[in-house]
Amino acid sequence: MGAYLIKRLLQLIPVLILASILIFVILHSIPGDPALVYAGPDATPETLAAVRAxxxxxxxxxxxxLVWAEHIVRLDFGQSYTSKYPVGELISQRVPATLELALSAVLLEIVIGISFGLMAALYQRRWPDFVVSAYCAIVMSVPNFWLGILLIIFFALQLGWLPPGNRVEFLSNPGVAWKSLIMPAFTLALFASATVARFTRASMLEVLGEDYIRTARAKGLRERVVITSHALRNALIPVITIVGIQFGYMLGGAVVVESVFTWPGMGRLIMQGISSRDYTVVQGSLILFVAVFVLLNLIIDISYAFFDPRIRLGGKKAS
Amino acid sequence: MADNPLSKRVTRRSALQFLALTGGAGLLAACSQPAAPAATQAPAAPKATEAPKPAATTAPAAPAATQAPKPAATTAPAATIKKGGTLKVGQLGEDNMFEPTIQNPGMFPFLMNIYDTPILYSKKMEPQPWLAEKWQIAQDGLSVTFNLRKGVKFHNGREMTADDVNFSLSRPQDPKVAALYAFMANKVVKAEAPDAYTVKWSFKAPYPGVYDLMSKLHIVNKESIDQKDFVKKSVGTGPFIFSEFVPGDHATLKKNPNYWRKDAAGGALPYLDEIRINNMADVTSMVTQLEAGALDFILRPALTDVVRLQKDTKYGTFQGQTRTLFDILLFTKKGPFTNKLVRQAVNNIINREQYWKTVMLSQGQWQCLPWPAQSQAYFADLAKSIVPNVDKAKALMAQAGFPNGLDTTILTSRQRQSEYSDIAVLYQQDLAKIGIRAKIDEVDQASYNQRHLNEGFETAVHAYARANYDPDTLIGGALAWTPNVGMTRFGDQKYIDLYTDAGSSYDMAARKPKYRTLAEYILDESFCLPLMYNPEFFVFQNYVVGADADVDYNTDLSQTWLNK
Known part of the structure; x- marks a missing residue:
């Protein structure tokens, strides 16, 4: 296990180098001049030259x-072109909000997605299955921004139950904080829950057809034990993969939800950076995401061993 | 089970493929968001109505000790004023820093609450005493001397002096700072401080836009600028103290208990304890949050929302002075619009009134002159002198050698300002009437900026600011109009001569006929085609009292209070 972890962590290095080059090249290839964005449309050529320098x-x-890479190695993400703030500080300001939203959304996604997927699999081709299928089709086709606005209008504007946006920190006011989290987390989780539900259903149906499930039933085990201890546990392996990847996606890709609910997360930071060609902000954020994403994959791989005892990390599969 | 497409074993690869597809769709959706209004036109605008005579000009109004020189938009008897509370503001655009020389669209509307300027324009564009109690322009017009108010303290407790004013002037003169009004600051060739409360600025030639500069120069604390982390410690003399800032998310300003101005009754200003400025990424979300009560005050909502909320007694609206206009740029150094006749044909086919009614919902006004109605360079008989005339436009096209029309591309950016793209569609339809087959090239804000400044367009939808200040400041400072280096690169000698001559004196009576000649020349050359005003609004809850703005859409919240 230890050797496996070291090997995987060492693999991070070439991945990060390659990713950093790709991020740098792609970003610098996008039309648009950061100096022009900073100096404004009426800047003279002399001003632009001074700002570029x-x-x-x-x-x-x-x-x-090389200058950027050298700073990154020292964990110095540089200074934002537009705000002049240290990028590390900008990122650290956003990470708590992003984690809070992503973790809440993943939790909701798991609860809704696995429950619905399980229900659909256990009642295959019966009305619960059709209901879940309809749910998945609908929520996957509903745009996030539309759903978000709809929720705000209904729960904030009409009913006044929830705040329409803006994050409140848990430590400062827990009572209001959880309320401010509900709608953005739900909006973000809904689409993901449909994905999880479909994967859970498919995986469960496959596992339920396996010999060892038949054997478990033949042994006279109660159906609940067969489902929860034998079928679901094995069926969750692909679902874990999906949830893990979606979690990574939510860390930086929740920009629409963040915009609608004025949530100060990483997605908005990156979008603002791209929009203003703030290379240092975008590069710093993306390289961090690459690292987090790779580490998440490692965690997912490790978790396989927990869900499936046959899997041995870094060695052969147990028979 | 076998017929279930999802029944096969899910691998990480298949999962990634699936998520790449779904995630990609999400990203596309995100990228297609209208986004923030984008770096519209920066502020700063010129026009000095009655420019004081060259000699011995003093402040028109009495120094007024420490009394607030101007009333707020909505006022209430002093006895009813409720002090304290937090004003929650929503504004589109991602602010970056409260650096007063940059004046990015996201934060410039709040600068006036942190910093003060030597003078302030009244709504009639008359210079009013502010940090400067009185001023005098030399007989030869080559210098201005002004006396500073004594006892005004920065937020860090130190008294503001003439050195601070001259230091504040030196910053926009530094190209690295990239100040929006560098062209104004650079008119000052020598800055002196004869004593701690007297400032003298010298110019190479008479500078009629000097009051524009004095009204835009935010006085900063020298020590705070010297610090590396100035962005976190913006220190001015204004009614609110910069307190907290999370770039792109929010900023908090707290009451300055030692502010030098008093209200009409001699009471302390400001009334509010705190202002929280929330950066909104989405205009719909911003308006919804106002309606849900999460925000008290919003800037630059969509016009459709303004019109709707104006009918609701729960809200108040405030329209800023006209300072920006939409326009069409025609590149004059290559492509079809090098031909003046083609440019004139375009000018004669544009239906400005239709654009104004459709895009501006009849808010503001349409016109073909560069300067708005309150400017000294506005001439009512010329303002609407060009109306659509298909026959004339077709004849001009034929005369130019394009009887069968031509092909071109309209550069636009919805991200920069949503109205651009609406205008582009109408413009495209108008051009088709004279055989000009135009494709719309919709790009993001950064690409737009790069292309419209660097000869990367033939025609573009655009907007410019600085229209309400001194007429000279518009031509000299807004690149839509600046000779040669401007976006259209137009700049023949006659244009330069007319512009230089019109801006060579402080005597507006003598300048006015020159601006008429210049306006007629601009209409004839048709390189930049003004379309209509770009009205800027605030919308606020009806319990917000005393919200005001200066002539440059800078909010003045010093006399704002919450009646709830």
Missing amino acids: DMGLDQPWPVQY
Whole structure:
């Protein structure tokens, strides 16, 4: 296990180097001049030249990359072009909000998705299955921003039960904080829950057809034990993969939900960075995501061993 | 089970493929969001109505000790004023920092609450005493001397002096700072401080836009600028103290207990304890949050929402002074619009009134002149002198050698300002009437900025600011109009001469006929085609009292209070 972990962590290095080059090249290839965005549309050529030099953009790309990479190695993410704030500080301001939203959404996603998927599998081709299928089709086709606005209008504007947006920190006011979290988390979780439900259903149906399930039933085990201890546990392995990847996606890809609910998360930070060509912010955020994503995959792989005892990390599968 | 497409074993690869598809769709949705109004036109605008005579000009109003020189938009008897509370503000756009020289669209509307300027324009564009109690322009017009109010303290407790004013002037003169009004600051060739409360600025030539500069120069604390983390410690002399800032999310300003201005009854200002400015990424969300009561005050809502909320007694609206106009740019150095006749044909086919009714919902006004109605360079008989005339436009096209029309591309960016793309569609339809086959090139804000400044367009939808200040400031400072280096690159010698001559004196009576000649020349050359005003609104809950703005859409919340 220890050797496996070290090996996987070492694999991080080439992945991060490759990712950093890709991020840098792609970002710098996008049309748009950060100096122009900063200085404004009425800036003179002299002003633009001075701003470019100040930002280091007058250097060749390889030099710019190496300077940035050297700073990243020292965990110095640089300074935002537009706000002049340290990027590390900007990211650390956003991470708690992002984690809070993503974890809540994943929790909701798991509860809704697995319950619905399980129900659909156990009642295959009967009305619960059809209801779940309809649910999945509907929520997967509903745009996040539309659902978010709809929820705000109904629960905040009409009923006044929930705040329409803005994050309240749990430590400052827990009573209001959870209320401010409900709608964005639900909006973000809904689409993901449909995915989880469909994967759970498919996986459960496959597992339920396995010999060992038949054997368990033949042994006279109660159906609940067969389902929860034997079928569901094995069926969850692909679902874990999905949930893990979706969690990674939610960390940076929840920009629509964050915009609608004015949630100060990483998604908005990245979108703002792209929009203003704030290379340092986008590069710093993305490289961090790559690292987190790779680590998440590692965690997922480790979790397989918990759900399926036949799996041995770094060695052969137990027979 | 076998017929179930999802029944096969789910691998990580298949999961990733699935999520890439679904995630990609989500990202597309995200990217297609209208986004923030984008770096519209930055503020700053010129126009000095009655420019004081070159010599011995003093403040028109009495120094007024420490009394607030101007009333708020909505006022109430002093006895009923409720002090304290937090004003929750929503504004589109991602602010970056409260750096007063940059004036990014996200934060410039709040600068006036943190910083003060030497003078302030009244609603009639008359210079009013502010940090400067009185001023005098030299007989030869080559310098201005002004006397500062004594006892005004920065938020860190130190008294503001003439050195601070001159230091504040030196910042926009530094190209690295990328100040929006660098062109104004650079008119000052020598800045002196004869004593701690006297400032003298010298110019190479008479500078009639000097009051524009004095009204835009936010006085900053030298020590705070010297610190590396200035962005976290913006220190001014204004009614509110910069307290907390999470870039792109929110900022908090707290009451300055030692603010130098008093209200009409001699009471302390400001009334509010705190202002929380929330950056909103989505205009619909911002309006919804106002209606749900989560926000008290919003800036720049969509016009459709303004019109709707104006009918609801729960809300109040406030329209800022006209300072920006939409326009069509025609690139004059290459492509079809090098031909003046083609440009004139376009000018004669544009239905400005239709654009105004459709896009602006009849808010503001349409016109073909660069300067708005309150400007000294506005001429009513010229303002609507160009109306659509298909026959004339077709004849001009034929005369230009394009009887069968031509092909072109309209550069636009909804992200920069949503109205751009609405205008582009109408513009495209108008061009088709004279055989100009135009494709709409919709790009993001950063690409738009790069292209419309760097010869990357033939025609573009655009908006410019600085229209309400001195007429000279518009031509010299807004790149839609600046000769040669401007976006259209138009700048023949006659244009330069007319512009230079019109801006060479402080005597507006003498300048006015020159601006008429210049306006006629601009209409004839048709390189930049003004369309209509871009009205800017605030909408607020009806319990918000005393919200005001200066002539440049800077909110003045010093006399704002919450009647609830």
